[in-house]
Amino acid sequence: MSRPARFKRILLVTGALVVGLAFIVLMVSLKPPPAQQPRDDALRTVRVIEAEALPYRVRARGFGSVTPERSWRAVASVGGRIVYRHPALESGNLIEAGTRVLEIDPTRFELAVAAAEAELAGIETEIRQLEQEKENTADLLALERQRLTLAEQELDRVERLARTGALSQTRRDEQVRATLQQRQAVQSLDNRLRLIPSQLDHLRARRDGARTALEQAREDLADTRFTAPYDIRVHQTEVELHQQVRSGELLFVADGIETAEVVVQVPIPQLRQLLGAAELPADPVGLELAGRLNLESIEAVLHLSANPQVRWPARVSRIASGIDPRTRTVQLVLSVADPWRSARPPQQPPLVRGMYVEAVMAVPAAEPRILVPLAAVHQGEVHVADADDRLRRRPVELLLSQRDLAVIAAGLEPGERVILDDLAPAIEGMRLRVVPDPEAQRALAERAAGAAP
Structure with a gap:
């Protein structure tokens, strides 16, 4: 390419670039400026309520499963064949207190009672006989001692005569033998009388053993019959009529219907607020709370989880298992009295x-x-509205929150106007149009005071 042609081409390219740049500058200069939005802080309308100290109810919630306060696990103390089973001894049925619900064959236990009674009667007879023998021996010993006294007096007289020669030696020897025989008779009766107390002790020990055997036999006989100790609801049954059972075997399980219980776990801070127990330390693990807290002051109610409209009045009866240091919760036991008598199904x-x-x-x-x-x-x-109707953001410390209410511990003073609406964005100092909401103020006070659960 010649030099003039190359110069001409450069001029064309440069001219095109100049024209393009001029066009861009012209378009930018002709573009209209951004539309000016009016300041909307002067237009934001907010609803406010006045912060005030209100009486309120502290509430806590928990979930749990119902258990009976009393449960009867009927276990066989003796073995044998089931000879009676109440027709209502089936899961879910109600049985009144005092009803005979089950019986094991009592025949051999009745025989054991009869044998023990006979053994005891025989021992009692032996004791009476030995006591009478003791009296008889004592009376006989008294007579023999009188005879011994006479024999010794006669021996003394015979020896005096024998010394003077008025009585033969043969007669003296005879009296000596008679006196010795009488002494032997007295000693024999005395020995017999001394042995009787030990024989009576032996018989009385046998009598005590026989009485124990009789009581055991009667206990075994009583253990063959199962009678409802209180009104019960049968939970499960493990035996049938004519079934052979062994000692220690579970027969059935029944629940008392007087009181039902529910164990719920409550965090320690909620419990402290619930009981107004501000004097408790911050870390009360290991502290015995039950003796220090007034559980009767707590109002409680149970709701059926699947249907909150179904409810039962309850009371907090005790603290179970103390405090769990792992979960930082306390197990409260709630009791419901007569849950069956107040029932109106469905x-x-x-x-x-x-x-x-x-x-x-x-x-x-x-x-x-x-x-x-x-x-x-x-x-x-x-967010609050200040005296100039401008937004101010107040950091607050919550004492607790429950459902749709927040209890303020610090950061908010009575009389400040609290903004109810959610402002986005919430710019510090933005102008507001403030509208008091007396209905929201009244509703807040009503929800705070609340009603018993």
């Missing part, structure tokens, strides 16, 4: 073993606190 079913329920516990707080709707707390802050 609207109000009875509480039965294994039913899953929710426990709601409440107690009036020890002192009023500032409460706000939980929705008014934004990541640890509450």
Whole structure:
């Protein structure tokens, strides 16, 4: 390519670039500026309520399964054949207290009772006979001692005569032999009388053993019959009529229907608030709470988990198992009295073993606190409107939160206007149009005071 042609081409390219740049500059200069949005902080309308200290109820919730307060596990103490089984001894049936529900064949135990009674009667007869023999021997010993006294007196007289020669030696010897025989008779009776107490002790020991055997036989006989000790609901049955059972074998399980219990776990902070136990240390593991807390002050109710409309009044009866240091919870035991007698199926079913329920516990707080709707707390802050109707963000410390309420421990003062609406974005100092909401204020006070659960 010649030099003039190359120069001409460079001029064309340069001209094209200049024209393109001029066009771009022209388009940028002709572009309209961004539309100016009016300041919307002067247009934001918010609903507010006035922060005030309100009386409120502290509430706690927990879940658990129903268990009977008393459960009867009928275990055979003796073996034998089942000769009677109540027709209602089936799972789910109710049986009144005092009803005979099961019986093991009592024949051999009745025979054992008869044999023990006969043995005891024989020993009693021997004791009476020996006691009478003791009296007879004592009377006979008294007579023989009188005869011995006479014989010794006669021997003394004979020896005096023998010394003077008025009586032969043969007659003296005869009297000596008679006196010795009488002494032997007295000694024999005395020995016999001394042996009788030990013989009586032996018989009395045998009598005590016979009485023990008789009591054991009667206990075994009583163990053949099973009578409901209280009103029961049969949970499970393991035996049938005419079945042979062994000692120690489980026969059936029945639940008492007077009281039902539910064990629920409550975190330690909730329990402290629930009981107003501010004097407790921050770490009460190992502390025996049961003797220090007034459990009767807690109002409680149970709800059927599948149907919250079904409810039973309850009471907190005790603390079970103390404190669990791993989960930092306390096990509270709630009791429901007469869950069967107050039942009205199907609207109000009875509480039965294994039913899953929710426990709601409440107690009036020890002192009023500032409460706000939980929705008014934004990541640890509450938005308020200051005296100039500008937004201020208040960091707050929550004492507790329950359902849709937050109890403020610090960061908010009475009289401040709390914003109920969720502002996005919430810019510090933005202007507001403030509208008091008396209905929300009244509803907050009502929810705080609440009603018994």
